[in-house]
Amino acid sequence: MLNIQDLKVSYDGALILAGVDLDLLRGDSLAIIGESGAGKTTLGLALMGLGEGRVSGRVLLDGKDLTTLDEVARRRIRGKEMAMVFQNVEDALNPIMTVSDQIKEAIDVHRERGDPGYVGDRVRRLFRAVGLDEAKGRSFPHQLSGGEKQRALIAMALANDPQVLILDEPTASLDAVTKAEITRLLRERMENKIALVITHDISTAARLTDKMAVLYAGRIVELGDTQDLLGSPRHPYTRGLIRSSPNMTTPKDLQGIPGRMIHGVSGCPFSDRCTQRIEICSEAVPPLVEAGGRLIACHRGGIVPLLELSRVVTRFGGLAAVDGVDLTLYEGETIALVGESGSGKTTLAKTVIGLFDLAEGEMRLEGEPLVRRDRDFYRKVQMIYQNPKESISHRMTVLDAVTEPLLIQKVGGAAERIEIAKRVLEEVELSTDEAFLKRYPHQISGGEAQRVAIARALVLNPKLLIADEPTSALDPSVQAKILKLLLDIQEKRGLAILFITHDIALARKVSDRLAVMLKGKIVEEGSAGGVTTAPIHPYTMRLLEVAPDLDPKGRGMSGPWAVPEGPTIRAREF
Amino acid sequence: MHVDVWHEVGERNVGRAGLLLIGLIVLLAIFAPVLTPYSPRENTSTQAFSRPSADHWLGTNDARQDIWTQLLYGARTSLSVGFGVALLSGFISVLVGGTAAIFGGLYDRFWMRIVDATIAIPDVVVIILVAAYLRPNVLLMILLLSALSWPGGARVIRAQTLTLKERMHVSAARTFGAGWSHLLFRHIVPDLAPVLVAIMIQDARRAVFMEAGLSFLGISDPSVMSWGKMMQYARVFTYLEVWKWWLLPTGLALSSTLIGLSFTGYALESALDPRLRDRDDHAEGGV
Numbered sequence: 001m002l003n004i005q006d007l008k009v010s011y012d013g014a015l016i017l018a019g020v021d022l023d024l025l026r027g028d029s030l031a032i033i034g035e036s037g038a039g040k041t042t043l044g045l046a047l048m049g050l051g052e053g054r055v056s057g058r059v060l061l062d063g064k065d066l067t068t069l070d071e072v073a074r075r076r077i078r079g080k081e082m083a084m085v086f087q088n089v090e091d092a093l094n095p096i097m098t099v100s101d102q103i104k105e106a107i108d109v110h111r112e113r114g115d116p117g118y119v120g121d122r123v124r125r126l127f128r129a130v131g132l133d134e135a136k137g138r139s140f141p142h143q144l145s146g147g148e149k150q151r152a153l154i155a156m157a158l159a160n161d162p163q164v165l166i167l168d169e170p171t172a173s174l175d176a177v178t179k180a181e182i183t184r185l186l187r188e189r190m191e192n193k194i195a196l197v198i199t200h201d202i203s204t205a206a207r208l209t210d211k212m213a214v215l216y217a218g219r220i221v222e223l224g225d226t227q228d229l230l231g232s233p234r235h236p237y238t239r240g241l242i243r244s245s246p247n248m249t250t251p252k253d254l255q256g257i258p259g260r261m262i263h264g265v266s267g268c269p270f271s272d273r274c275t276q277r278i279e280i281c282s283e284a285v286p287p288l289v290e291a292g293g294r295l296i297a298c299h300r301g302g303i304v305p306l307l308e309l310s311r312v313v314t315r316f317g318g319l320a321a322v323d324g325v326d327l328t329l330y331e332g333e334t335i336a337l338v339g340e341s342g343s344g345k346t347t348l349a350k351t352v353i354g355l356f357d358l359a360e361g362e363m364r365l366e367g368e369p370l371v372r373r374d375r376d377f378y379r380k381v382q383m384i385y386q387n388p389k390e391s392i393s394h395r396m397t398v399l400d401a402v403t404e405p406l407l408i409q410k411v412g413g414a415a416e417r418i419e420i421a422k423r424v425l426e427e428v429e430l431s432t433d434e435a436f437l438k439r440y441p442h443q444i445s446g447g448e449a450q451r452v453a454i455a456r457a458l459v460l461n462p463k464l465l466i467a468d469e470p471t472s473a474l475d476p477s478v479q480a481k482i483l484k485l486l487l488d489i490q491e492k493r494g495l496a497i498l499f500i501t502h503d504i505a506l507a508r509k510v511s512d513r514l515a516v517m518l519k520g521k522i523v524e525e526g527s528a529g530g531v532t533t534a535p536i537h538p539y540t541m542r543l544l545e546v547a548p549d550l551d552p553k554g555r556g557m558s559g560p561w562a563v564p565e566g567p568t569i570r571a572r573e574f
Numbered sequence: 575m576h577v578d579v580w581h582e583v584g585e586r587n588v589g590r591a592g593l594l595l596i597g598l599i600v601l602l603a604i605f606a607p608v609l610t611p612y613s614p615r616e617n618t619s620t621q622a623f624s625r626p627s628a629d630h631w632l633g634t635n636d637a638r639q640d641i642w643t644q645l646l647y648g649a650r651t652s653l654s655v656g657f658g659v660a661l662l663s664g665f666i667s668v669l670v671g672g673t674a675a676i677f678g679g680l681y682d683r684f685w686m687r688i689v690d691a692t693i694a695i696p697d698v699v700v701i702i703l704v705a706a707y708l709r710p711n712v713l714l715m716i717l718l719l720s721a722l723s724w725p726g727g728a729r730v731i732r733a734q735t736l737t738l739k740e741r742m743h744v745s746a747a748r749t750f751g752a753g754w755s756h757l758l759f760r761h762i763v764p765d766l767a768p769v770l771v772a773i774m775i776q777d778a779r780r781a782v783f784m785e786a787g788l789s790f791l792g793i794s795d796p797s798v799m800s801w802g803k804m805m806q807y808a809r810v811f812t813y814l815e816v817w818k819w820w821l822l823p824t825g826l827a828l829s830s831t832l833i834g835l836s837f838t839g840y841a842l843e844s845a846l847d848p849r850l851r852d853r854d855d856h857a858e859g860g861v
Contacts, residue, residue, distance in 0.1 A: 353749050378751035385742050393743040395764050405750035453746075460750070 001025055002047075002164055002194050007057035009039070009046050009218075014263055016042045016053060018218035021288070026163065029195040031205035031226060033241065034215035037261055040198040041087065043215070044166045047196070048084050049074040061164065080110045082164040083157035085150075087172065092153055093141035099152045100127075100137030106159040126155040131185060147178035154182075154189065164194045171204045183207050202245045206230055214238045217261055217269035219285075222302075224294035231527070234294060234302030236332065236494075237270045243512075249529045251508040252334070253484070255491040268299060275494020276304055276331045303330045304366070306464055306496045307352065307381075311361035314344075314351045321347040323520035324361070331463065332494040336507030336528065338543065339517035345500045348517070349466045352498070353383050366463075375409055382457035386469040388449035392441045392456070398425075399437040402456045409460060424455045427492075428485060447478035451485070458489065466498045471506070483510055505547045508532045516540045580768075582845035583838070589845075592837025595830050603653050606646035614647040614799040615639065623816050632819045636811065641804075641820050645827055648801040651712065652782045652831060658716035659723060659781035660774040666724035667773060668766070671731030672758045676739060686732070689725035697722045697784070705793040712795055715788070719781045727773040734769055738762050772842045779835035786828050801828045 002024045009017040017039045024030060032040050045051040047059055049066060059066040061081060066074065086092040094102055103123050111119075127134050130151040141149060150170070157165060170186060171179040186197075187208055197208050205212060206226055213223040214237060222235035233239040240257035242250070259273035268274070271281040280299050288297040296302050307329040314322040322344045329335050337345045350356045352363065354373040363370040365380060382405075385391040392401045402421040411417060422432040428451040430436070441449055450470060457465060467486065471479035487510060489495055501507050507514055507528070514531040516524040516539060524537040535541045583589035602609065612618060617638045618630070626633045632641040670689075674682040701718055708714060735758075738744060744761045752760075763770070788794060789802025801824050808821035 355745055355748065373751075375751035378749055381749075383746070383749050385746065387742060391742040391746045393747075393761055396743075404747065408747070408750045408752045408756055456746075 001060075001062055003058070003060040004047070005058040005060070007043070007046060007055070007059060009042050009051055009053045009055050011053040016218050016263065017046065018263075018269070019057070020215075020218075020220055022213070022220075024194045024196075026194055027192055028211065029190050029197065029209040031197045031199060031209040031212040032215050033199060033202055033205050033212060035241070035261055036200060037263075038215045039218040040200075040215055041168055042218075044084060044168050044196065044198050047164070047166060048078055048082060050078075050084075076110070079106060079162070080160045081162055082166065083160070083162040084166040084168060085153050085157045085170055087168040090149070093149060095141055098138050098140055099144065103137075103152070103156050103159055106156045110160050122159070123155075126158060129158065129189065130155045131181070145178075146174055147182060150174060150178075150182055151185070154185065158189055162193070164196070165190060166196045166198065167208075168198045169201070170197065170199070170208075171201060172199070179204070202230065202242060203247050214241065217263050217265065219269055219297065220288055220295070221270060221297045222294065223288070223296075229294065234291070234296050235270075235298055236274050236276060236303055239303060239332070240273075249527075250512075251528050251532060252512060253487055253509055255487055258492050268297070276300060303332065305329070305364075306331045306366060307498070308364040308367075309348075309352070309361065310363075312348065312351065312358065312363060313360035314347050314356050315359040320359070321520055322351060325517075325520075325522055327515060327522065327525070329464065329496050329498060331496055332490065333513065334490065334497040334499055334511040335513045335515055336499045336501060336511035337515050337517055338501060338504050338507045340502055340543075343517040344520040345502075345517050346468055347520075349383065349468050349498060349500055353381055353466055378405075379409060379460045380462050381464045381466065382460060382462040383466040383468065384450070384453050384457050384470050387473050388446060388453045389441045391453050392449060394441055397438050397440055398430075398444070398452050401441075401452055402459060405456060405460050411460075420459055421455070424459050425452075427458065427489070428452075428455045430455065445478075446474050447482065450474060450478075450482055454482075454485065454489075458493075461493070462495070464496045464498065466500070468500045469502070470499075472501070472503075479506075486510065503547070504532065504543045505549075516543065583841045586841045586845070588837045589841025592834045592839075592841060595834030596838060599649055599827070599831050599834065600653060602646055603649040606643075606650060610640065610643040610646055612640040612643040614644045616643075623811075623814060625815075626819050632823055633816065635807065635816070635820060641823070644799050644804055645801075645823060647799040648804055648824070649827065649831075651798050651800040652785060652828070655712060655715055655719065655785040656778035656782040656831075656835070658712075659719045660778035662716060662720040663724040663727060663777045663781075664770060664774040666720065667727030667731050668758070668763060668770065670724065671728035671733075672735050672762060673754055674728070675732045675735035676754050676757060676762075682732075685728070689728050692722065692725040695722075698787075701784070701788060702791070702793060705788065710788075710793055710795055712798060715785060715794070716781075719784055720777075723777045723780055727770075727777060730769065730773055731766065734766055735762050738765055741765075768842065768846050772839055772846065775835050775839035775842065779832055779839065782828070782831055782835070 002022070004020055004022040007017055007020045008015060020043060022030070032043060034040055042051060042053070046055050055067055057067065061077070066077065093099070100123055103126060104119050107119050107122055123137065124134060127137060132148060132151045132155065136144065136148060144152065167186065171182055174182060183204060190208070195209070197205055199205050209226050211224065212226040212229045213220045214235060215221070216237050222229065222233070222238045229238065230242060233242055237257070243252070243255045244257060246254060257273055262272065265272055267282040267284055268286050271277045274281065278300065284299070286297045286299045288295045291301055305328050309325055309327045312322055312325045313320055325348055327335065337348065339345050347356060351358055354377070365377070370377070396404065399418065399421060402425060403417045406412065406417040406420060412420070425432050430448065430451050444452070470486070471482050474482060486497065490497060499507065499510055511528045514526065514528045515522045516531065516537065518539045524531060524535065524540045531540060532544060535544055584593070618634060618640055620630055620634050620638055622634055622636050622638045624630060624634045630640050630642065632645065635641055670685050674685045700722065704718055739757070739762065744757060747757055747761055785800065786802035786805070789800040790806045792806065794800055794803055804824045805821060808817060808824065811817065812821065
């Protein structure tokens with residue numbers, strides 16, 4: 001049993017680990033993920049007693065505090081009770097010793113008297129265990145491939161069958177195939193041990209561990225079951241990490257996390273990069289508390305739900321165009337609403353923004369019920385439309401259009417409004433010279449007009465942007481640029497986007513979650529990857545079948561199809 | 575589109591003739607003091623019922639007043655009533671028709687019933703009744719005529735606003751939190767301009783006609799010269815030759831004004847959306 005209590009490490013007064021608490025039992029495997037500089041390796045080294053900085057707090061192995069032991073006693077534990085596989089495969093092996101000699105040495109240092117027969121037998125078994133040819137044991141490290149070296153290092157770490165195994169970036173710098181083999185090997189060897197996997201590679205972590213802790217600037221910000229945590233990250237930093245790591249599960253384009261990590265930020269360590277920060281975030285450090293089967297350190301309890309719709313109904317006459325929709329949109333997230341025309345997507349969007357009246361159900365924005373929409377509401381929620389040129393009055397210049405929301409909201413004086421407008425126009429990559437500002441909608445291109453419309457929606461700095469087919473009137477190349485722009489803005493501002501489209505191929509590229517709408521109901525909802533690769537509802541399958549692909553014999557040629565009777569609402573976990 | 579409409583009006587002969595007539599009469603009214611040495615009520619030294627001469631281009635009437643002068647000042651009254659009513663009635667039409675369309679619901683139904691009721695009331699009866707009890711003057715006339723003529727325009731404006739408010743840029747402005755006045759005056763009225771001007775011209779024409787008719791019936795400010803009043807006075811002396819330069823020019827002036835307004839309005843309306851040409855025009859009618 002390994003208990004880590006308030007472990008702090010500082011180098012030259014800089015706090016690299018700012019208080020980590022962990023309790024691990026035999027059989028537990030925990031991934032420590034985070035950006036470089038988060039303190040992951042420092043944690044591993046501190047546990048091993050190899051760290052150079054000042055260490056405080058307690059590390060209890062089976063109740064015995066390791067931090068109070070002297071170097072001799074530590075050495076006895078190191079390699080025997082606790083072993084570590086180091087990050088750099090190239091440097092971790094001694095270049096002038098054969099591999100099997102190095103493994104023998106690892107066994108010998110922890111044995112009272114030499115028994116060459118036992119040691120030789122043990123080495124052979126270790127070679128088998130890590131899948132390394134015994135003949136390779138006589139090689140020097142430079143004669144081995146990266147994967148073989150990694151196997152040798154693992155064999156060394158396993159030499160004395162330690163209780164605690166710490167793996168620091170075990171698969172970094174390995175090619176994908178070798179990585180998969182090493183991962184499988186580790187998974188086997190980690191059984192019945194306390195395993196700590198330190199990595200920035202989320203997919204390796206996902207394969208190796210059952211639990212996962214997200215480390216940021218020396219603090220654990222989120223800790224939970226690996227699958228659960230990756231499927232529905234609750235801390236904004238965790239979501240940022242997942243979004244920025246390429247994988248085959250999320251089809252959305254990669255997005256980074258704005259800003260960079262700084263140690264010693266007052267309050268929540270992530271506060272200066274967080275898009276949902278409130279006042280308290282920069283004042284007090286949030287404690288790691290349990291919430292919904294997970295530990296999370298966030299003053300706001302994790303990513304906040306921005307828009308919550310429950311049983312929303314919109315009627316025209318007696319006909320329900322939106323017929324009981326439940327949907328929750330979180331801060332900084334994109335939900336794509338997909339369906340054929342007439343399925344009620346736009347009606348739902350217009351009901352949210354208040355252009356249509358809500359007949360039944362409830363809508364909440366930031367937890368507050370939406371009863372009437374005043375000016376403040378429109379500061380938080382904005383919309384962009386399908387046809388940019390029509391959405392801008394033909395009597396307004398670019399500058400008039402972009403400053404109009406500010407004028408309506410009575411923001412600042414004329415000079416300040418122009419200042420804000422220019423800044424936002426720059427953000428959407430448009431010119432701010434006088435000649436352009438004086439153009440009318442018919443004098444600019446469709447792509448430019450949509451950028452103007454986006455700038456106009458952004459001047460009020462909204463939290464939620466409803467994009468109603470924002471690119472369907474544009475050329476493919478322009479469409480791609482506009483979508484990229486929207487993703488960049490989302491990354492920078494933490495904007496939540498309700499993205500309405502009939503194109504499921506497009507939707508999967510821009511959204512975190514996908515909701516498929518049919519006849520005013522959401523028939524399937526889930527992660528963009530899940531819905532597009534393993535659809536459940538027949539209508540979703542149909543949409544995927546007719547979705548654009550580049551295969552000439554591809555799908556999309558299938559025969560007529562009838563909407564099944566009584567489609568069921570089916571929400572997926574992730 | 576807003577540019578083309580005016581251009582087209584200028585291109586058409588009817589429109590050009592209408593604008594020319596109105597322009598001429600407006601000039602005459604504005605420069606009245608320059609065009610005559612007399613004042614309309616001045617009893618000149620010339621004999622009553624004198625024939626047109628160099629001093630008196632249209633001769634004098636029974637009270638030795640200069641008829642040309644009276645005609646010029648009468649134009650002022652007719653035109654100011656016409657313009658006043660056009661502006662006031664047009665404004666009320668926009669306000670009521672526009673807000674009814676924007677707000678909809680009960681508010682819309684309420685105002686549309688008011689419009690129906692107002693249109694159903696015979697205008698002349700109301701005016702005669704009101705004018706008989708109040709001291710008639712130009713301002714009162716403008717208020718009264720406006721009160722009776724806005725409903726027709728309000729209907730048209732409401733119908734137009736209903737289509738305009740579905741335009742995306744109006745929706746967009748709503749989603750910035752814009753109130754009704756911003757929507758109406760920044761987004762809808764600019765697009766309504768040609769229709770609104772057509773309505774205002776109709777209102778003006780009707781007002782000029784009504785004012786003349788009421789003055790003829792004696793319902794007018796006694797201190798103000800007006801074409802209707804001139805015609806009423808002249809009518810008494812039709813057995814004399816004086817009608818040729820008293821009654822006839824007055825009638826012609828009034829007709830020219832009405833024709834000028836009608837032509838302009840007609841040209842404008844046909845230059846507009848063809849749907850407007852089929853419009854059931856409640857602004858028609860009169861005495």
